[in-house]
Amino acid sequence: MRLCTAHEIQSCAYRRQVRFVGYVRLQALHVENFFGMVEARLYADSAQVAIPQLNNCSQKLLFRVIFSVIEMLSIVNVTAATAPNGSQRPYTKLDWAIVVSCLLFIFALAVSAYFESAIRVLHTFQAFIYLAVIAGALRHQKWAYGAGISIAAFWNYINLFVNTFIRNGVETLGAIISGGHVANPGTIIAIPAALGHFGMIAFCLWAYLRLRSKRLTDISILLGSGAIAIGYFAAIIAIFGPQYLPLFRKVFRL
Incomplete structure (x- = not known):
């Protein structure tokens, strides 16, 4: 059996990443078209609700940023795929599922920050959590799984049970689809975030369970990384978004 040369491995990895980037670009265009339809529906009701418009230049800039992040990750993937054996395990579809999930929430942060300038700095620092999870998950680091699970569960818990942000987003989407009155269209961003x-x-969780090197001491890694992620989130809230501190007090009954 003939072994593949390093050049052949690199070429194969590059072709895979080109196909992946092409697929992501196509899906992003579908998302852009969807939000364009939503925007048209909202402006049809502009006599009742005043909504800031996202012009074509801003749309192109926003999606160009998303494409740049995807392409940067693909370059990292090709580089890692051609590294010496044992220095980096190959990426899987599960790894990329984690990446896409993180990018979906970062997209929600970016859209929210665009329409509300008061939270732009907060959302910028909040995005660093998800970039760290991406970097760690692509290297199959246990701390990344702990941080990703903890921060996601914590945010969803707050917005499902402490306030009604996610429920309001679902109701807004239902009103748009049914052609009803939209009281607060901005809440629809809660859906991709959730x-x-x-x-x-x-x-x-799935990625961690598939690891072969699981140990009982992993509990401390998972809980510790989760505590650090939530602690960092609380710190940036206190510094850049103190108006949200009452939510933390309700969660921890302070």
């Missing part, structure tokens, strides 16, 4: 977090919980 979906991204549910994906992070499921895929990070």
Whole structure:
């Protein structure tokens, strides 16, 4: 049996990443078209609700940023695939599912920050949590799975049971689809945010369970990384978004 040369391995890895980037670009265009339809529906009701418009230039800039992140990750993937044996395990579809889930929430952060300038700095620092999870998950690090599960579960818990942000987003989507009155269209961004977090919980847990090097001491790694992620989140809330501190007090009954 003939063994593949390093050049053949690199070429194969590059072709895989080109196909992946092409697929992501196609899906992003579908998402852009969907939000364009939603925007048209919202503006049809502009006599009742005033909504800031996202112009074509801003749309192109937003999606260009998303494409740049995807392409950067694909370059990292090709580099790692051609590294010496044992230095990096190959990436799987499960790894990329974690990446897409994180990027979906980062997308929600970016859209929210675009329409509300008061939370732009907060959301910028919040995005670093998800970039760290991406970096760690692509290297199959246990701490990344713990941080991803914890921050996603914590955020979803707050917005499902402490306030009604996710429920309001679902109701807004239902009103748009049925052609009803939309009181607060901005809450629709809660849907991709929540979906991204549910994906992070499921895929990070699945990825950890598939590891061969599981140990009982992993509990401390998972809990410790989760505590650090939530602690960092609480710190940036206190510094850049103190208006959200009452939510933390309700969660921890302070």
